[in-house]
Amino acid sequence: MKHQVVMERQSPEEIKAYQEELLRRQLVYLRAHSPYYKQLFEDYAIDIETIRTLADLRRIPTTRKDDIQAHNDDFFCVEREKIIDYCTTSGTLGRPVTFGLTNDDLERLAYNEMRSFRTIGVEPGDVVQLMTTMDRRFMAGLAYFLGLRKLGAGVLRVGSGIPQLQWDVILQHKPRFLIAVPSFLLKMIEYAEQQNIDYRNAGIEAVLCIGESLRDAALNDSLLTQRIREKWPLKLYSTYASTEMGAAFTECGAFQGGHVHEDLIITEVLDEEEQPVPDGDPGELVITTLGVQGVPLLRFKTGDIVRKHTAPCACGRHTYRIGPVEGRKQQMVKYKGTTLYPPAMHDLLVGFPEIEQHIIEISHNDIGTDEIVIYISTKETAEEFLMQIKDHFRAKLRVAPRVEKRPSEELQRIIFNPLSRKPITFIDRR
Structure with a gap:
């Protein structure tokens, strides 16, 4: 050495x-x-x-x-x-x-x-x-x-x-x-x-x-x-x-x-x-x-x-x-024929200064494919903003996740869980 x-x-x-x-x-x-x-x-x-x-x-x-x-x-x-x-x-x-x-x-x-x-x-x-x-x-x-x-x-x-x-x-x-x-x-x-x-x-x-x-x-x-x-x-x-x-x-x-x-x-x-x-x-x-x-x-x-x-x-x-x-191999998402990893999704969301906090959640739906839901907190009130996020995902990653608004305090409690050593911004329920 x-x-x-x-x-x-x-x-x-x-x-x-x-x-x-x-x-x-x-x-x-x-x-x-x-x-x-x-x-x-x-x-x-x-x-x-x-x-x-x-x-x-x-x-x-x-x-x-x-x-x-x-x-x-x-x-x-x-x-x-x-x-x-x-x-x-x-x-x-x-x-x-x-x-x-x-x-x-x-x-x-x-x-x-x-x-x-x-x-x-x-x-x-x-x-x-x-x-x-x-x-x-x-x-x-x-x-x-x-x-x-x-x-x-x-x-x-x-x-x-x-x-x-x-x-x-x-x-x-x-x-x-x-x-x-x-x-x-x-x-x-x-x-x-x-x-x-x-x-x-x-x-x-x-x-x-x-x-x-x-x-x-x-x-x-x-x-x-x-x-x-x-x-x-x-x-x-x-x-x-x-x-x-x-x-x-x-x-x-x-x-x-x-x-x-x-x-x-x-x-x-x-x-x-x-x-x-x-x-x-x-x-x-x-x-x-x-x-x-x-x-x-x-x-x-x-x-x-x-x-x-x-x-x-x-x-x-x-x-x-x-x-x-x-990405992490076990976190790979198969979504309607497209393969993607959480870091690419996180990076896209960071591009919206209006988003205060976000959590990406992946689950299996009733027909056996992966479902992506993005929870965001934002002061932006226009419904068009959620559509803007979906359109941006569609253009950049060829996927259109569901986007839902949540109170900032609710997301903050999950992201900064005192039992976790790292911020939790990705939840895999599969």
Whole structure:
């Protein structure tokens, strides 16, 4: 890890050779310490000594989330007394599972985020406002704190929500950077305008954005990004991570996908038959963690649909990038012959400033097909407005969902459920 700055500027061939050496070490570790993978190697007669290259990985079966749910304890590779921190997945898809991190895993997590923050320009001595939770066994908030601490930056641990509190802290402590869910920035802007806060001159230079995509599949700014930047011309950097990865893909100033941390993770982008898709084509992200002690994963299917970008990056790093999550495999909607994912629908709704809150609900109807209902809160009273939303969906996504108005307070209670670590804007009742 200490040679990292040099490593990411090496040739793709040298980086690949480096990853393959780390992979061989990880396989030896799994065979010795993982009850689940030791059994997998035996069941499929896999001699790990023959797995020498990244291409050889395809001879090993993939792991799914339901495998971990069914055999959670068997994925632990150390005694419980060596586990320093327990995290759970956020439960976006299915029942949450528990991950345990050793002291070295926490150090690895800190190193990962330190690199991410350096990528977006955070320097020792900078002040960064953390606008996401650190509690409820949420890995992301802890990772950000550890990374900033390792980098030597100051952290304002404000937590999620409450625009008034966020602005009070910003105006008092003058952070250069924020860590936030991008749609919440619109709430921050709305509050600032109502309170006559000169937000454009508050000292914020950039935001590390989590939970929602900033770019579309072609890596152009999403409607959400455009709306934020029209009001508040910040640098908005996307970061994509998950508890299972223990690593992040973070954009550099070229904004052309998140750079892989090649000493922490190996990725594959696969089609329905688990074959690699051409670079730049959409497929499911499959990850193999490197250097994890507590709960390492081998060829884990994330369920996230992404694209891999290998064209040279203007920043000079030779690591490939992973594009935004275009959807989750299990949340794919089949609607009257059209396939679509919730992020595309969310992005269209963000294009209507009149919409204060929205929730997308998917259910099966009586004839066995998917039904889409969009609940919105808005001060717009004209019925034509609902038709305008339907027409926009029809033009852009070739679907016409049902659109219904609801009181803002009703939607707010669902979206910001205190039992959820993330805003709930998509409900799948299928």
